[in-house]
Amino acid sequence: CIYQGLNLVTNENVAIKFESKTSNHPQLYKESQIYRSIEGAGMPKMYWYGAIDDYHVMILEMLGxxxxxxxxxxxxxxxxxxxxxxxxxxxxxxxxxxxxxxxxRE
Structure with a gap:
């Protein structure tokens, strides 16, 4: 799931992606590694990846x-x-x- 959130420090919108820790096909960790490798050229910056409760979570820059x-x-x-x-x-x-x-592949 992807949600829009708010960075309370900068007051900027962010994209927040959630993936259940029990997902049959986990992909968010791999996606976070890819975001780290493709920074620049109009790609959203990844601010954070980690786990909260029952979810893996990734927070990304909202480009528009x-x-x-x-x-x-x-x-x-x-x-x-x-x-x-x-x-x-x-x-x-x-x-x-x-x-x-x-x-x-999307």
Whole structure:
């Protein structure tokens, strides 16, 4: 699960990912290692990874609104220019993680 949270020190929004310690396919630890290796180039900074109660937790920088939020803000219509610009940004980020020998499967 991913939630939006608030850094009480900086007053900035953060993304908080939770994974049950009893998950059949745990992935959050590996994901935290990947975030450490791909810092920069528009990638969210990982602030913390650890365990709280029955969950593994990762806290990430919130880079901005989600694409769905932008889509809703634009009355559920993107111009061709917006689609191209979003596509370019996505490809740049995928290339960045591939250069660090990470394969993205989502």
């Amino acid at each position: 609104p989600s694409i769905e939020d932008l889509y809703n803000y634009c009355n559920r219509r993107f111009t061709i220019k917006t689609v191209v610009l979003l596509g370019e940004q996505m490809l740049e980020r995928i290339c960045h993680i591939h250069r660090r020998s990470v394969v993205h």
